[in-house]
Amino acid sequence: MKLHNNTIRGVHTALAAIFEEGQYADKVIERTLKSNPKWGARDRSFIAETTYEMVRWWRLINFLSPSKEPYDLFGTYWLMQGHSLPPWEEFAKINPDKIKEKYDKLEDPAKLESVPDWLFDLGKKELGDKWEAEIHSLNQEAQVVLRVNTLKITREQLKNRLAEDNIHTHIIKGYPDALILDERTNVFRHPAFKEGMFEVQDASSQLVAQALAVEPGMRVIDACAGAGGKSLHIAALMQNKGKVLSMDVEEWKLQQTKLRARRDGVSIIERKVIEGSKTIKRMKETPDRLLLDLPCSGLGVLRRNPDTKWKLSEESIEKVRKTQQEILQSYPSMVKPGGQMVYATCSILPSENQDQIAKFLESEAGKDFTLIEDQKVLAQESGFDGFYIARLQKK
DSSP states (O other): OOOOHHHHHHHHHHHHHHHTSOOOHHHHHHHHHHTOTTOOHHHHHHHHHHHHHHHHTHHHHHHHSSSSSHHHHHHHHHHHTTOOOOSOGGGTTOOHHHHHHHHHHOOOHHHHTTOOHHHHHHHHHHHGGGHHHHHHHHTSOOOOEEEEOTTTOOHHHHHHHHHHTTOOEEOOTTOTTEEEESSOOOGGGSHHHHTTSEEEOOHHHHHHHHHTOOOTTOEEEETTOTTSHHHHHHHHHTTTOSEEEEEESOHHHHHHHHHHHHHHTOOSEEEEEOOSHHHHHHTTTOOSEEEEEOOOOOGGGTTTOTTHHHHOOHHHHHHHHHHHHHHHTTGGGGSOTTOEEEEEESOOOGGGTHHHHHHHHHSGGGTTEEEEEEEEEOHHHHSSOOEEEEEEEEO
């Protein structure tokens, strides 16, 4: 592949915003690509993929690179990918043999898997023998997974429609609404997306709405709805019959739910901003099902958000655990007697998952609940994001 200075500079600009200014990688890449309308599809793909991969391997790249200069870091990454460097003066300081020798001698697993020492130690402590295989899996590029909007089209019909435009997909067992792209492509430009035929949603994430075991006509609350991805899935599973109340503390996120619901042909979603404990108390014992897709460390989705590992700290994870337990002590009061609740996170840490459920069940707030089942979804076993999903029954 031929390298071009202007696209490499685009990568440099994006990396500076991510690491020096602490901005989120997805937003930075989106803004960077908009900054130069002359870049073609290949250039845009190069910038996005290179930036994400350099973020993913940032610690290892910095360790192997002869300096912290942008071209030295890029050149080191390029060699790590199995490419050779052009004879540019910008790459003059890089000795490929020295980089290879340094890599071959490296034994520190935290550096090899490119994670902070504290995070490697925490993962080892919580997951034991499974940790190293898990972090290795989470360092692989995520597959693009579609969730078929069954209100508008069947999975087979969508598969065939995309194939007509040379977008090939495959089906996997255990995920009834999922299609996996054979090759990465920008599906958001496809007419089928604009017509609401599908959403982009990881296969593990699709398990969450399924765990609710909803039926048409039910009343369901998605209490941490965000931009509404799981609310939309719930509505489709209910055949757009009943009521889904999408709640969140951020009003701007719920605005996205409104736009997406319109595109997807969903009419049963209502939105409600959580303004405090009074909002929760007013909903006491009203829904048949409650989804708590809680804030978490996000360690299960490092494949698609590799910058997370550089933004996290032990303190931030402890803070999120407190938030999780605070929500568990309050929100389940909304479930009506005989109803069910699903607790979910995109984390792989037991301290954010089964430990939190155990603590809740032992508390006054959880005394009327029993655990029906839980799923500990690891990337190394599923091939998709890491998730935890627990289903509880209220007496």
